[in-house]
Every structure is written in structure tokens, then in C-alpha cells.
Amino acid sequence: MRHQLSLYLRLISIQLRSQMQFRVSFWTDVITTGLLNFSYFFSTYLVLQRFGSIAGWSVAEMAFLYGMIEISFGSMDMLFSGFDPDSFSRFIRQGLLDQVLLRPVSVALQIFGSAFVMRRLGRITQGALVLIFALVNLPVHWTPLKVGLLPVMWISQIAAMGALFMAGSTLTFWTVQRVEAINILTYGGVEVMSYPMTIYPRWLRGFFTYLIPFIFLNFYPALYILDKPDPLGLPAFSPFLAPLVGGVMLFLASRFWQVGLSHYQSTGT
Amino acid sequence: MRLFLHLIKLSILEQATYRTALVAGLVTNFFWGFFRAAVIVALYNGRSEVNGLTLEGALTYIAIGQAMIAFLSLFGTFDLMTTVYSGSIASDLIRPVPLFVLWMARDLGHSLVNLVVRGLLLLLFFALFYPVVMPESLLGWVWTILALAASWLVSYAWRFLVNLAAFWTPDARGIGRGAYALSQLASGFIIPLRLYPEWFSRLCHLTPFPAMFNTGVEVYLGVVSGSQLGWALGVQGMWFIVLVFLSQIILRAGIRKLVIQGG
Numbered sequence: 001m002r003h004q005l006s007l008y009l010r011l012i013s014i015q016l017r018s019q020m021q022f023r024v025s026f027w028t029d030v031i032t033t034g035l036l037n038f039s040y041f042f043s044t045y046l047v048l049q050r051f052g053s054i055a056g057w058s059v060a061e062m063a064f065l066y067g068m069i070e071i072s073f074g075s076m077d078m079l080f081s082g083f084d085p086d087s088f089s090r091f092i093r094q095g096l097l098d099q100v101l102l103r104p105v106s107v108a109l110q111i112f113g114s115a116f117v118m119r120r121l122g123r124i125t126q127g128a129l130v131l132i133f134a135l136v137n138l139p140v141h142w143t144p145l146k147v148g149l150l151p152v153m154w155i156s157q158i159a160a161m162g163a164l165f166m167a168g169s170t171l172t173f174w175t176v177q178r179v180e181a182i183n184i185l186t187y188g189g190v191e192v193m194s195y196p197m198t199i200y201p202r203w204l205r206g207f208f209t210y211l212i213p214f215i216f217l218n219f220y221p222a223l224y225i226l227d228k229p230d231p232l233g234l235p236a237f238s239p240f241l242a243p244l245v246g247g248v249m250l251f252l253a254s255r256f257w258q259v260g261l262s263h264y265q266s267t268g269t
Numbered sequence: 270m271r272l273f274l275h276l277i278k279l280s281i282l283e284q285a286t287y288r289t290a291l292v293a294g295l296v297t298n299f300f301w302g303f304f305r306a307a308v309i310v311a312l313y314n315g316r317s318e319v320n321g322l323t324l325e326g327a328l329t330y331i332a333i334g335q336a337m338i339a340f341l342s343l344f345g346t347f348d349l350m351t352t353v354y355s356g357s358i359a360s361d362l363i364r365p366v367p368l369f370v371l372w373m374a375r376d377l378g379h380s381l382v383n384l385v386v387r388g389l390l391l392l393l394f395f396a397l398f399y400p401v402v403m404p405e406s407l408l409g410w411v412w413t414i415l416a417l418a419a420s421w422l423v424s425y426a427w428r429f430l431v432n433l434a435a436f437w438t439p440d441a442r443g444i445g446r447g448a449y450a451l452s453q454l455a456s457g458f459i460i461p462l463r464l465y466p467e468w469f470s471r472l473c474h475l476t477p478f479p480a481m482f483n484t485g486v487e488v489y490l491g492v493v494s495g496s497q498l499g500w501a502l503g504v505q506g507m508w509f510i511v512l513v514f515l516s517q518i519i520l521r522a523g524i525r526k527l528v529i530q531g532g
Contacts, residue, residue: 054312
């Protein structure tokens with residue numbers, strides 16, 4: 001285990017060194033990535049100047065939802081860079097996975113170590129700034145449970161979104177081409193979770209409650225932390241389901257990954 | 270002109286071969302439309318009109334935005350940049366067609382395929398679930414087509430300009446992303462410009478970006494009408510000319526600097 005960890009860190013440090021080669025373009029990348037993502041919150045912020053609130057959520061409350069999920073998605077996108085279906089499908093197409101299979105180290109570990117996209121820092125930073133803006137402007141009555149819930153949300157969200165990246169990449173074992181529809185769940189998931197879930201039509205909400213239970217990752221914990229009443233009348237433990245959702249999704253995804261890997265046929269390139 | 274048309278035809282054929290990608294793009298853009306429409310409905314919260322934009326109008330605005338992502342390349346393009354880095358720009362520069370025109374033909378071919386597959390089909394599907402309004406008269410359609418064509422021209426010229434950054438830095442993608450973030454926000458793609466606070470939409474209208482998207486949609490919706498129509502299209506034309514002019518100056522400076530590594 002320790003050997004694996006040190007190997008992973010070594011792989012990542014190589015990645016970082018190569019990304020830092022062009023320092024100026026690295027930092028412009030970080031900053032512009034941050035700005036790109038921030039422009040979405042900025043437009044929500046502006047539009048709420050006119051409308052006041054959305055489904056009963058003020059700007060600061062929206063900032064909480066947005067900041068949380070952006071930090072998590074940015075972190076996940078960095079950590080699971082290798083499993084990004086866009087880059088992983090290239091791995092398959094170019095036959096690079098064959099090399100990976102030959103090495104005496106776990107395949108998943110190598111994929112984790114194969115990429116670590118540092119410019120996601122930009123996305124994380126803007127998310128963190130928005131979250132700080134939210135916490136400064138919201139009268140949250142902090143309790144130990146609420147404080148503890150924040151890192152739990154973070155880790156659960158990373159696990160759940162990472163699971164989707166992993167599942168998306170696993171699909172390419174069969175399809176070779178990347179499956180773009182998975183973007184609806186990954187990038188679309190961030191979009192969906194950055195708004196109060198009550199705004200979505202019933203069928204869509206049902207989908208995100210029972211099939212891909214995004215609703216418990218961000219919306220319900222936020223209701224609890226911000227002391228907002230539950231408009232949907234789900235059980236009282238709903239705000240605490242995030243780790244279960246994240247854990248189960250990641251578990252299922254890694255099983256799926258194992259199945260996919262055993263079905264892998266090289267493209268021969 | 271015949272060469273230009275031929276280039277467009279080649280580009281259409283090229284784009285049309287990527288059928289699965291086209292369908293996947295359509296599906297993604299379509300679902301995203303649902304997410305965004307829900308936000309609009311929640312914002313309106315029972316109001317039937319906000320700042321001259323009805324709820325149906327705003328929903329249609331969103332639908333057109335999703336439908337035009339690929340036609341107007343609203344997320345940006347990086348193709349010209351790539352040729353600067355690979356060196357294949359050298360062979361493009363010795364062609365008997367100006368670089369701006371060459372890429373325009375390539376871009377237009379892709380756009381036209383996307384207009385049909387990801388544009389019109391998306392609008393049709395969307396209309397099954399949400400109210401989508403349409404121009405009421407034939408004349409309305411004519412103005413719409415003109416305004417959307419002008420939007421395309423402005424979008425193309427803007428993207429050409431952004432790509433030229435590749436002449437000065439070894440990785441201009443970051444700059445590109447930043448530039449396209451700005452144009453998405455200020456063009457009205459993220460949220461219809463009319464729904465922003467007055468000061469912000471006025472600020473946007475000082476930039477070329479509304480001419481890339483917002484104007485086309487407002488003409489389609491009939492929000493811009495009568496004597497304003499000529500003015501709106503004039504502004505689009507003005508921005509196109511400004512961007513072309515700017516990009517030609519910058520291109521000339523860039524080429525003077527360009528060194529192609531042999532290979």
C-alpha cells in the first residue's frame with residue numbers, strides 16, 4: 001500500500017513538473033479556467049439582482065450550492081484526470097493501455113497517475129471564493145454536525161462524480177470512441193446540483209433522486225446547513241445520505257471498471 | 270468564388286462523416302436545454318413578462334442558444350491555433366486564398382451541417398416539451414436569416430482574431446478559453462441580455478458580443494422590430510468590419526514573426 005502510494009505520488013510529481021514547464025501559459029491557463037467557470041456564477045449573481053431570488057433561494061444561498069459543487073468537481077477533475085472519458089478514450093484508441101497492462105502495477109493506479117490537470121486549480125479557487133462569499137453573507141447557526149458535514153459533502157461529491165468519470169471511461173472499453181452522453185451526467189450534474197433541485201420538473205427530479213441520487217449530495221445537506229425547510233418532504237435523514245451515495249457510486253463504478261477491463265481488446269495500434 | 274464554394278462543400282462532407290458525434294452533440298445540447306429551461310421558469314416564477322421578454326420568448330431564447338451552440342461555435346474553436354503549432358499553417362499560407370477566407374469556408378461548411386442537424390432538429394424536439402415561438406411573417410423569417418447570418422460572421426471573425434494569439438505564445442488555449450468565456454457571457458448565451466440588470470446589458474452592448482448571438486435571437490423573437498431592425502443589422506455589420514480589420518493587422522504582424530520549424 002505504501003509502495004503504491006509513493007509510486008502514485010511520483011507519477012503525479014512528473015506530471016506537475018511537465019505542466020510547469022511553460023510557467024506563463026500555465027498560470028494564464030489557471031486564471032482563464034477560473035474566469036471561465038466564474039462567469040457562470042457571475043451571470044447568476046447579476047440576474048438575481050433583477051429577480052431577487054430563485055425558488056426562494058437568495059444570491060448567498062445560491063452561492064453556497066454553487067461554491068460547494070464547484071470545489072468538489074474541480075478537485076475531482078484534478079484527481080480523476082486520468083479517468084476523464086475524453087482523455088481516456090484517446091488512451092484506448094492509441095493503444096496506450098497495452099503498455100499499462102504489461103506493467104506489474106495496478107491498472108487503476110497507473111491511470112490515476114497518468115494525468116493530474118493542475119489548471120483545475122482555477123476552477124477550485126473560484127469555487128472557494130464563491131463559497132466564502134456565501135458563508136460571509138449567510139447567518140448560519142454553526143453546530144459541530146454542520147461543520148463536519150462540509151468536508152463530508154466535499155469527499156462524497158468527489159467520489160460520486162469520480163465514479164461517473166470512471167464509468168464513462170469504462171464504456172470506452174466497448175465503444176472505443178468517447179461516449180458523449182456521459183457529459184450530461186458529469187458536467188450536467190454540476191449544472192443541476194448548483195441550483196435548488198425544486199426547480200426541475202418532477203420526472204427530472206425523480207431521476208436525480210432515485211436513479212442517480214444527486215439530490216442528496218448537495219441540495220439536502222445545504223438545506224440542513226442553511227436551516228431551510230425541506231420542500232419535498234423526504235425523510236429527516238436525507239441530508240446525511242451523501243457519503244452513502246458517494247460510496248456506493250464509487251464502489252459500483254470500480255466493479256464496472258473491473259468488468260470492462262477484463263473485456264478489453266486492444267485496437268491494435 | 271467557385272473555389273470558396275468548393276471549399277465549403279469539402280468541409281460539409283467532412284463534417285457529415287462524423288454522424289455519431291453529431292447525434293451525441295444533439296442529445297447533449299438538448300438535455301442541457303431542459304436544465305436551463307427549468308432555471309428560466311423558476312426565475313420568472315409566474316411572471317409572464319420581464320423587460321420586454323415573455324416567458325415563452327425567454328424559453329425560446331434558451332432553445333435557440335442550445336440549437337446554435339454548434340452553428341455559431343459559441344464555445345469557441347481552436348483549429349487555426351493548432352495549425353500554427355503543427356506548422357501546417359505554412360501550407361495554408363502559400364495557398365492562393367487569404368487565410369481569413371480559407372478558414373471561413375472551412376468553418377462555414379461545419380457550421381451549416383450543424384445548423385441542420387444540431388440546430389433545426391433540436392428546436393423541433395424542444396418544441397415538443399416547451400412553448401417555442403416563431404416569427405409570425407415571412408418578412409420576419411427573412412430578417413431572422415439575415416441577422417443569424419450576420420451573427421455567424423461576427424462569431425467567425427471573433428474566433429479568427431482569438432486564434433491569432435497562437436503567433437505569440439506557445440499555448441494560446443488558455444487565452445482562448447478566457448476570451449470565449451467573455452463572449453459567452455456578454456453575447457447573452459448564458460442568460461438573455463435583457464434579464465441582466467440594466468447597467469450590465471448596456472455594458473455588453475458596447476462590445477461586439479451581442480452581435481454574435483443576442484441580436485439574432487431578438488430579431489427572431491420579434492423583440493427587435495420595425496425601424497430597429499435596420500439599426501440592429503447595421504451594428505452587426507459594423508462589428509464584423511471592425512473585427513476583420515483588426516484581425517488583418519494582427520495577422521500581418523503575426524506572420525512576420527512566424528517561424529516554422531522544418532520537418
